[in-house]
Amino acid sequence: MTRSPVFPYPFLSSLSAGNWRHLAACAGADGEIFFSDDQAASSGAQRLCDACPVVRECGAYAEEAPERFGVWGGMTARQRGWNPAGVRNRGRRGEAA
Ligand code: SF4
Numbered sequence: 001m002t003r004s005p006v007f008p009y010p011f012l013s014s015l016s017a018g019n020w021r022h023l024a025a026c027a028g029a030d031g032e033i034f035f036s037d038d039q040a041a042s043s044g045a046q047r048l049c050d051a052c053p054v055v056r057e058c059g060a061y062a063e064e065a066p067e068r069f070g071v072w073g074g075m076t077a078r079q080r081g082w083n084p085a086g087v088r089n090r091g092r093r094g095e096a097a
Contacts, residue, residue: 021054025049025051033045045071055073059072061073068086
C-alpha cells in the first residue's frame with residue numbers, strides 16, 4: 001500500500017485534526033511500519049512516537065476518531081484496546097470492561 005511520503009496518515013487532511021500533524025515526528029517515515037503486524041516494525045514506529053512533540057494530540061485524535069488499527073500516539077491498536085479484527089475488546093481506554 002502506498003502512503004504519503006510526507007505523513008503516514010494522509011487521510012487526516014480531510015478531518016479536523018488541527019495543525020498538530022505538521023509537527024509529527026513521523027513526517028517522511030515509512031507509513032507501513034505504523035500498520036505492520038510485525039513487532040519489530042511496530043517498535044520502530046513507537047520509537048518515533050517517543051520523540052514526537054505531538055504524541056498527546058495524536059493519541060487523543062486516535063481515541064476520538066476512533067482509529068482501530070495502527071500505531072497512534074505511541075500505542076499500538078492492541079494497547080489502545082482494539083483486537084486484530086478492529087473490535088474494541090474493552091471499554092474506552094482507562095475504563096473497566
Ligand atoms: S505520535 Fe507517533 S504516529 Fe502520532 S504523529 Fe507522532 S510520530 Fe506520528
